Amino acid sequence: MAPRARPLVLPNIEALRPYVPGKPVEELERELGISGAIKLASNENAAGSSPRALAALAHLPPLAEYPDGSCFHLRRALAAHVGVTPEEVFTGGGSNEIIDLLVRTFCAPGDDEVLAYQPSFVCYELAPKAHGCRLVQVPLDERSYAYDPEALLSAVTPRTRILFLSNPNNPTGSWMSRAALEHLASKLPPDVILCVDEAYCEFASDRAYPDACELRPLREHMVVLRTFSKVYGLAALRCGYGIMSPRLVNYLDRVRLPFNVSVPAQVAAMAALQDGEHVRRSAFVNAEGLAQVEAGLDRLGIKHFPTQANFVFVDLERDGRLVYEALLRKGVITRPIGGPRHMRITIGTREQNDRLLGALGEVLGRP
Numbered sequence: 275m276a277p278r279a280r281p282l283v284l285p286n287i288e289a290l291r292p293y294v295p296g297k298p299v300e301e302l303e304r305e306l307g308i309s310g311a312i313k314l315a316s317n318e319n320a321a322g323s324s325p326r327a328l329a330a331l332a333h334l335p336p337l338a339e340y341p342d343g344s345c346f347h348l349r350r351a352l353a354a355h356v357g358v359t360p361e362e363v364f365t366g367g368g369s370n371e372i373i374d375l376l377v378r379t380f381c382a383p384g385d386d387e388v389l390a391y392q393p394s395f396v397c398y399e400l401a402p403k404a405h406g407c408r409l410v411q412v413p414l415d416e417r418s419y420a421y422d423p424e425a426l427l428s429a430v431t432p433r434t435r436i437l438f439l440s441n442p443n444n445p446t447g448s449w450m451s452r453a454a455l456e457h458l459a460s461k462l463p464p465d466v467i468l469c470v471d472e473a474y475c476e477f478a479s480d481r482a483y484p485d486a487c488e489l490r491p492l493r494e495h496m497v498v499l500r501t502f503s504k505v506y507g508l509a510a511l512r513c514g515y516g517i518m519s520p521r522l523v524n525y526l527d528r529v530r531l532p533f534n535v536s537v538p539a540q541v542a543a544m545a546a547l548q549d550g551e552h553v554r555r556s557a558f559v560n561a562e563g564l565a566q567v568e569a570g571l572d573r574l575g576i577k578h579f580p581t582q583a584n585f586v587f588v589d590l591e592r593d594g595r596l597v598y599e600a601l602l603r604k605g606v607i608t609r610p611i612g613g614p615r616h617m618r619i620t621i622g623t624r625e626q627n628d629r630l631l632g633a634l635g636e637v638l639g640r641p
């Protein structure tokens with residue numbers, strides 16, 4: 275048979291590498307033959323899952339039946355929770371799925387551009403690269419990692435279709451104030467979809483931190499993403515949502531696969547929304563843990579950056595990968611990410627934070 279000229283995949287797919295998540299505890303324990311490892315690598319909730327969600331999962335409907343593909347009840351509950359109509363709510367299998375759907379729905383492969391800060395959440399990179407459109411990254415200032423809306427605005431071109439803004443930013447913790455976000459939302463050309471990803475919003479405590487939903491009147495094409503993976507502690511179930519105009523919801527509904535949110539995810543998410551007590555406790559545990567970790571980093575002389583999330587970004591001023599590997603050998607999993615000397619550390623329980631700080635001190639020779 276004559277060789278076929280067409281390669282199996284397009285060059286953009288050939289160039290991709292599989293996403294490597296934070297190392298699972300079980301994997302590290304197996305590799306090192308140890309037990310009792312801890313993971314502070316994936317921004318999971320130190321306070322665990324919403325008890326109400328866990329209780330609801332004990333009474334699932336028959337699993338032989340498909341979920342309600344329209345998420346009717348969950349969307350109504352979310353609408354009431356946020357103060358919008360159900361037609362303005364889109365639910366996905368994690369907010370990751372919604373990021374991917376936004377790119378596939380609103381960007382044409384080729385010259386269409388997706389704009390994001392660098393470093394920022396990895397899915398803002400993966401989705402356009404997999405879809406074959408252009409990714410335009412605006413570097414954050416390496417001394418402060420502070421957000422500057424003007425830098426984003428000056429990178430907008432007539433081909434910009436979506437601007438992804440993680441507020442606060444994963445992995446740096448940077449965040450945009452209400453005034454700056456208002457400026458961005460009003461100056462961005464109206465045909466660009468401004469997607470404000472508020473995965474960590476419930477942990478934010480600064481009074482100037484904005485609720486992006488309140489800025490929706492400023493522009494038609496705006497998406498606010500939130501997730502059940504963080505403050506509700508349900509990362510394993512994969513459920514996230516976006517608030518946007520009914521028109522955008524309608525387009526995403528055409529592209530999403532049927533039954534994209536599982537029955538356990540819908541049931542647990544509905545219950546979690548009623549669990550205000552867990553949200554408050556999670557924010558409290560995080561605030562205490564963050565103060566503990568920041569004080570410990572100061573004692574160790576490790577540079578860290580302001581954060582409004584459940585993680586902190588550090589500049590180790592040496593090869594971050596080596597520090598990461600040395601911590602692994604002590605049974606502590608962190609995430610070397612965002613730069614060659616850098617690391618993102620998720621806030622854990624008091625005991626986990628103590629263990630991390632002790633291990634960091636030993637690795638850096640600063641006990």
Ligand SMILES: Cc1ncc(COP(=O)(O)O)c(C=O)c1O
Nearest residue numbers: 368369370395444473501503514
């Ligand atoms: C900024 C940001 N957005 C979205 C997500 C993804 O959340 P989900 O678990 O809902 O897909 C994460 C997870 O780490 C994140 O950091």
